[in-house]
Amino acid sequence: MRFGRTPEQTAFADALDDLLGAADTPGAARSWADGDPALGLSLWQRLAELGVAGLLVPEEYDGLGASPVDVTVAFERLGYHGVPGPWVESVAVLPALLTQADEAKVLAGIASGQAVATLAAPRLTPRALDADVADHAFALTTTSALYRAEPGDRHGSVDATRRLFDLTPTEQIATVDAGRSLDLGTLACSAQLLGAGSRLLHASVAYAKQRHQFGKPIGAQQAVKHLLADVRVALDFAAPLVHNAAVDLEAEAPTAARSVSAAKVAAGDAAYLASRTALQVHGAIGYTREFDLSLWILKVRALVGAWGTPAEHRARILESLVSGEGAR
Amino acid sequence: MRFGRTPEQTAFADALDDLLGAADTPGAARSWADGDPALGLSLWQRLAELGVAGLLVPEEYDGLGASPVDVTVAFERLGYHGVPGPWVESVAVLPALLTQADEAKVLAGIASGQAVATLAAPRLTPRALDADVADHAFALTTTSALYRAEPGDRHGSVDATRRLFDLTPTEQIATVDAGRSLDLGTLACSAQLLGAGSRLLHASVAYAKQRHQFGKPIGAQQAVKHLLADVRVALDFAAPLVHNAAVDLEAEAPTAARSVSAAKVAAGDAAYLASRTALQVHGAIGYTREFDLSLWILKVRALVGAWGTPAEHRARILESLVSGEGAR
């Protein structure tokens, strides 16, 4: 029994932090939201060089053939740094689908970071993220029919960096088994939420130490302390659920779908608590768009309902428990 | 428009406080729980002399023919002081039922305080409170069939002063319309909860001022302050719902049942919050039976589910809203 990350995974996370911490990710996010993806795409390329884009692309297509746990390591950092773009779709969901569809060229493009791809799927992600920027757009019309697709109308999201598009399926390219791929997408989104939640907590703690009111740091107020402590508790207990879901997916355990749903619910709840607390601790400045905090507050609000609402995931958990799947 | 109590009602509450504040109500409650009702019955008699017992008994049976608002005034004080006994049954519920059944003698007994009566009714109060002490026991087998009844097995409650008994109906004495009477019982229970909640708040505030830890009163800690402030807010907003339910019942408004349910839900939630907070503020001493606080903590836990669970009342509210009853 060893339940935790390996030293290599920790080093991978550190490498991503080095890269992203030095980059102006809020600037990239803001220009991405304004329809100028240049900074975001250059970041995409540099992250691809570190292996992020090809994590789940099989080695025969120049990918890394890595594990779901590695995916959570990467997406947690993407969430922490607020990196814009259809990462979940390109990196977590599409590789396995495109492998089933034998789309060698697109896969190689994803692995190298040359190709950005996006996807729409019923219920979980009905509108495709950033289809205007993506080189390839796909649509699942059921959990088995994979189509190429063309972007249509755009819809605004609470998170302005999420540019959502209706897709029109054009040509079916394969019959696939999409269940695991979609669970990988949900898992990646959960890890992103966890990262975004930690970022909000760290920003709030830093602000609470530095900001003075009534002659002392607001972080010396017990009420502020307790709010932030509760966020830490929620995040610390969501993290092992996310890790476990990745382990279950890797092992193709019968409990995998349920574990993914539990991870999504807990990570979403913890990140939302972090965002509400961040706003309360920051006060009015947290309510402004120009302060970077808003990027994470609005992203968390969007991701809480993305890749399955908490209601859908809770229903899936209950169904699994009642049917006695993979009892402890 | 005038939404609030009259000076007479405030004076009535003050008179009850004078009487009950000078009596040893915790002592009466403890001996009542142990099966010795003498102190509680003597208190019953003195409260009857102030008019509490006969509030809803018609004047022709020597009662006061008072209003539902008066009932809430009295029951809030009974809850505040933790008075044991089947008050809801004798005072709030049975008078109208017994009037329909033309039970003149029992009604006069109730009004004078000589007779203590209790009741069981499906769902709302399936076991009759204190049937071993009551002079008369009745059972509603439907919302219209009123029976005399005999006590059977006793069941223990989380609130040891609530001695619950199965009843066996013996003889039908009338066909009645029990809806309003049962709503009056729920209303009285809501007022009791409100009173118990205030008592818990007052006790906690007093303790927080007096108890020192780490060199200062625990009430100087911001976390304690905020917990107690939230209780005050909850109680202050439950109170007008209870008052409004009484006004609606008095006016026989089409919204009356819904208003009663809203009062019960809000008073129960506020009182439960008060009890949880009281325990947290008091620490271990609050967790002991010998400290009087426990009487109210356990009573609130019992009353939250008595006279209709929160779930049942929320369902009734929703049904009424969806059917558009008494739209604003």
Add this chain to the structure above:
Amino acid sequence: MTFDQGTLEFTEAEETFRLEARDWLAANNPGRLPSMDTAEGAAAHRDWERTLASGRWSVVTWPEAYGGRDASLTEWVIFEEEYYLAGAPTRISQNGISLLAPIIFGHGTEEQKERYLRDMTDGTLVWAQAWSEPEAGSDLASLRATATQVEGGWKLNGQKTWSSRAPFADRGFGLFRSDPSAERHRGLTYFLFDLSADGVTVRPIDQLDGTPGFAEIFFDDVFVPDEDVLGGVGDGWKVAMSTAGNERGLSLRSPGRFCAAADRLLDLWQTDPQPHLRDQVVDAWIGAEAYRLYTWGAVTHVEAGGSVGAEGSINKLWWSDLDLSLHETALDLLGADAELEGPCLDDYLFSLSGPIYAGTNQIQRNIVAERILGLPRLG
């Protein structure tokens, strides 16, 4: 013994007033306008204020001489119930009418009343509030912007922030330190100023919803004549506190707002009832109903000669939490569509500001604990 009890029954005059308001609104209400924190929306909202004033509905509680109806507090709440039930637009004149006007009525000179009151009833003059400063936040007593006496008036210097409506308003009001040697609550004076005066720079700040609902205001030797001092020189704190109480109390958020939101939530529920959200929907309705009834209780209390003091903090804690949970529940009902731009999302984003503005909810809880429950202040 028979007791009367309170009732929510209204007098015939009050019922007539309600029907008149309802009819007028039915005929004139334009419904949801573009956000008043955009240039286009600000113009539309000013037009709406003019329309309201033309029907004498913009300031119902004011004396007739100033465009009002001498309405009672009860009538004001009735009007607000009808206003929100009709779904009429938010009020761009809110700062002026609710925050500034009570102070002009209470502390202003006759000349100030003549000069300012009528113009704020019809959208001619829109006012921005300018309380906070970058280092002050909820701690108003630590204000540092200064007022220096000069020939015929004062020169203002410094910076204000979180000034609501400032990007599209005409004038502002706020506190400045007129006695540099005094500390905390002393030596402050209440000034009215022109946002287009020389030396004033307004820098809009975008809110979470993307609109500039507030701004920073920079003062560089801004001249204000003596007649724009409101109340006595050095009395600013006392004068402002009557506004703060007002802002947190009855006049800020009328119950009609929440009842209307609860009704909309119920409609949303009925289009797609999700049993696991039943309790949240019902509790939101109960919360709005409690707020409505609490308000009528407060109106009764005030009309009987009572006052609303620290209880305003209890009020604010309730409505701000209620507003948030109403709109969080609406988003829960919308499910996967919750992230999409639209009125539900706008209202949710607005509700997020509730626990922060007009004194954060932490401050409100301190007030309830210390001033109402009497807990010790130290720590």
Add this chain to the structure above:
Amino acid sequence: MTFDQGTLEFTEAEETFRLEARDWLAANNPGRLPSMDTAEGAAAHRDWERTLASGRWSVVTWPEAYGGRDASLTEWVIFEEEYYLAGAPTRISQNGISLLAPIIFGHGTEEQKERYLRDMTDGTLVWAQAWSEPEAGSDLASLRATATQVEGGWKLNGQKTWSSRAPFADRGFGLFRSDPSAERHRGLTYFLFDLSADGVTVRPIDQLDGTPGFAEIFFDDVFVPDEDVLGGVGDGWKVAMSTAGNERGLSLRSPGRFCAAADRLLDLWQTDPQPHLRDQVVDAWIGAEAYRLYTWGAVTHVEAGGSVGAEGSINKLWWSDLDLSLHETALDLLGADAELEGPCLDDYLFSLSGPIYAGTNQIQRNIVAERILGLPRLG
């Protein structure tokens, strides 16, 4: 690049250990006994400890020489999972095994180990903890009970309270002020004492559930020989703090407890599924699952040489809130029958103590904020 990742797969030896525990429990577990806080229940629980010891299951992590199995931390958690899955009784020896024994192992003399350790593994010696005093509560540094040096030992005087198990235990342990001139954390010494010694008075205190789970202990010149000083004279605080960390950390509440409660909750749900409670039921299950997984993460961390410090407070906040919400949800599912005496109600009343004991949750939040998040201590 290929990464290994963590796994919850166990070694063959661990799986064998699990099955051995499961089989033994299936054959020997008596199920729920009368409350150990009654005379009858205490006797039954002592018997159960003897049975456990006879199977060498009472202290699996201890050295074989003292009746244990030299089990790893992983095996301990496996045993606890099986123990709670089987619904085996609560442990009357908990204070001794979990709180006192680690200190005897760490600070005791060989002679103390010989004298006390084996007797606490089989129910022969049941220990009461005696930390708190009437004026101390969670503020242990303000203790006032004294120890005065006399020929061959010490005389204890003063009062302890909230002493769990004291009404039916044999011996107690706690801190006494051996240097009256020292303040706060200094001048305290850790003593072991006999509850039947001359001068000891035990006054049981009934808990909310009606049983005397704890007591006050009065000390009137109680003689304790030198050999019952644990650790050095004056070192009591340092010695006790290792227990406090322990009490709040891994060893207090094993995940099996909450997983079993979540399973029971799910069973209850299935007998009467109430859609409006779905989210609470699912969230309780998620919470228990999170606690189980968090624990395995902590075990991994500790087995790799790491330590659990202030993180114990995070742990305690989680399980105490979880325990309460598990049992509140169970009562919600029971509806009108929730008030009736029975196992659900007992478990609920027990869960109410979680946020209070072993350091209130307010204190735990302070610890998380100050020691983990690094927020300033003042205020």
